[in-house]
Amino acid sequence: MAILLLADHDNATLSDQTGKALTAASKIAKDQGSDVHVLVAGKGAKAAADAAAKLAGVSKVLLAESDELANNLAEPLSDLIVSLAGSYDTIIAAATSTGKNVLPRVAALLDVAQVSEIIEVISSDTFKRPIYAGNAIQTVQATDAKKVITVRTASFSQASQGPFATVEKVPTVAFSSHASSFVSEEVSASDRPELTSAKIIISGGRALGSAENFKEVILPVADKLGAAVGASRAAVDAGYALNDWQVGQTGKVVAPQLYIACGISGAIQHLAGMKDSKVIVAINKDEEAPIFQVADYGLVADIFEALPELARTI
Structure with a gap:
């Protein structure tokens, strides 16, 4: 049977996370000799479906549209997936807020165990996933x-990008009454790249001391580099940085081409979110900081001197 990949999108555009999850799904499909179908569920989501159809490895895109599916609520979306599950032996999604919200419910309704946040496909039923904040890698057979x-x-x-796959409309199910409903959303707007898809990220820690310092020291460098801005949990908890900038075990997991950690000690919770970065640069005045153990390049310096100088020379 085929593999069903739940697309991550905002109805108008397809998230980069879908293309990365597709790479994992394609490896499973190759091992078992099956096809990958992508489910785009929403309202007015034809553009997202067309974008999914252009990805290499997709044989079919299923487009389901209704008012109930417009906002990615877990209950109607999981009902839809379960109604389609008979034709699939694997249901997969990126571990985004949508995937983490919907798939556990799907697993419960199907009475199966979920395999969460895989980082490697060994075979169609065997995967690797991190545990203990990434300190150990577990091999799991489903x-x-x-x-x-x-x-x-x-x-x-x-x-x-690949040959254009077919887009097929699928009927929505009769959704049962649900305990949750969509009220409203507030989406932060930024000219900077999205944190999870940025090629360069500069992050600040608690050592910055205040939100004003964060703004004056980190943001000019980010603007010069065209980088996304991240933060440690300590900086977010202290109110120095926005919550959606948090990188780490309880924040976002990133793997940019370049990650610059400024005034971040390197607690294991933070390392779990960024240690897969291709190149890691650490700036910290404490030469014993754990962050230097994972850094490719380290600068022992005061961030309030080093970063303004960096901004002037870029």
């Missing part, structure tokens, strides 16, 4: 007839 999987997309490359 023995259920149907597999429900989320993908840590930082570990997989973006799928390339």
